[in-house]
Amino acid sequence: MNSRVRILFGLAGALAVARFVLVPWLGAQADLHDRLYAVTRQLDRAEAIVAAGPDLQARRDTLAESVAELAARAPQAESGSEHRVQVQRELRSAVEAAGLKVQLFEWVFDGESTPTGLAFGRVRMQFEGTLREVAEAHVAIEAGFPQVFVRSLAVNVRNRGNLLGTAGATIELDLYYQPGEAS
Amino acid sequence: MKHAATQTILQRIAASLVNRLSRYVTWHGKADRNLANESGRFFPLVLILGREHYKERRKTYPTLRRRDLQKVLRQELAGEPLTLSVPGPVRGDSREVSFYRLEQGVIESLPRSLFVIPESLVLSSQVSEDGWADVEREDYRYFLFGDGSSQPAGGALARRELVALASGVDPDLPPDEWRGSAELLGHMRRALLKVPGLTWWSCRNPLPHRFGLDTVAWKPVAVTAALVLFGYLVVSSLYLQASLGLRSDDLDTLEPEIQEGLVADEEARDLTARRNALAELWGSRADTQALWQSVALALQNRASVNQVEMRDGRVRLYGEAADAAEILTLLAAVPNFKDVTFDSAVRSGRSGRQNFTLSFALAESAADNEQADE
DSSP states (O other): OOHHHHHHHHHHHHHHHIIIIIHHHHHHHHHHHHHHHHHHHHHHHHHHHHHTHHHHHHHHHHHHHHHHHHHTTSOEESSHHHHHHHHHHHHHHHHHHTTOEEEEEEEEEEEEETTTTEEEEEEEEEEEEEHHHHHHHHHHHHHHOTTEEEEEEEEEEOSSSSTTSEEEEEEEEEEEEEEOSOO | OHHHHHHHHHHHHHHHHHHHHHTTEEEESSSEEETTSOBSOOOOSEEEEOGGGEEEEEEEEEOOOHHHHHHHHHHHHTTSSOEEEEEEEEETTEEEEEEEEEOTTHHHHSOOOSEEEEHHHHHGGGSOTTOEEEEEETTEEEEEETTSOEEEOOGGGGSHHHHHHHHTOOTTSOOEEEESHHHHHHHHHHHHTTOOHHHHHHTBOOSOOOOSGGGSOHHHHHHHHHHHHHHHHHHHHHHHHHHHHHHHHHHHHHHHHHHHHHHHHHHHHHHHHHHHHHHHHHHTOOOGGGHHHHHHHHHHTTOEEEEEEEETTEEEEEEEESOHHHHHHHHHTSTTEEEEEESSOOEEOTTSOEEEEEEEEEOOSHHHHHHHHO
């Protein structure tokens, strides 16, 4: 075979090897390298997470305690109906302890405060007595029930316009509580 | 004056440059000598081959394109010893070509130069067209003619008359006499500048360019290179695979701990958000019982209160007083009350007391109270 033909065959063979063996092989190596890089980064992050594990647990526990402490201001209610009865009873007794006569106790609606994990019930109460008694009842509710938010209050004084005047009051309250799993 | 000085400087620079370049032109006669008249062996750009190292002949060819002539000459000279062929100018319908057959092994033994120019070819420009020259140096004598041909002196052709007759020059015309190497070097320095470009091209070093590639054992080199490449690819692939496997295993091993850590982190985030929400909720609880302070202040100032309303932190007070403005002033002085205003016009009743409706905002939080205190 002529030397030129041999050289041409050799070149063609070399090119074919480069095209069908070297290039795909190098491509596969590049893919492998990329995967190795990605896995290495994942591993680095994983090791960092594992190393920070105890700190994360401790932080979570501290936060859980803090949250429990803040949430404890609202009473735990295992059952919604029982809680309603109990709250009604407590509020009524607080109002009556001030010398007022409860004319209406109405649950307006129940709702949830998603960010806090608490639930609340909106209550409307109407009672009658002197203006002083109304004030005492209001103070008693706000001071005695830290989970209660007074949304509105309307007091009409029918005669005299002083502390001893007869007054009819309507108060609207939001009562926060921690919902139990069953409720 | 200045012009003359500049010319002198330029001439000196040119002379220096020529002198410097002369060192790279070697004349190889019986000994080596460069055109700067320094003896010894040099690595020249141009080699002027002494007359004793080649044989000269001439042949006339029909007018051909230079390219075709080169092909013809190449075919004619194939297989012959190294020969320089220098085509002359076209004369009529023919062209004369000078052949300089180089003595075997001469230029091979010398450092490789870019150009190899026969001595007689260089010096021929120093001879007038009808004249001739008798050249003698280093115990070697030859005759040089105006047409560029030359004839070594020897035997019957040692006598001038016979040489003149044989060469067809006028026997009565005495030849120029060039004696000694120093004189010849001077002639060469001048003549070299007159050598035409095409002659330079024809006098390229005729030795084939050998870079030693033909002596390389290509097969083992290629096999070794291929094996090295293959080995590199195999090793690097194995390394990548092994590393990937090991790191993936490590990642799998850490998976439960990672999950645990991620869950803890997620829970911590949720708890942080919940704690903030709870703090905000409890912080937003307004001290609404403070509204009774306004009622008490009004009653203390002999006002009567007919109606009290509180919604969204704003209290509205309806009542009667001898001086409603006084009530407003009193309430405005209380730190817990903000934005105390009459909601409607104050009107005097039949009893002479003023009916008023005023409203104010309750401080919403402890922060508000502190601001109010300030």
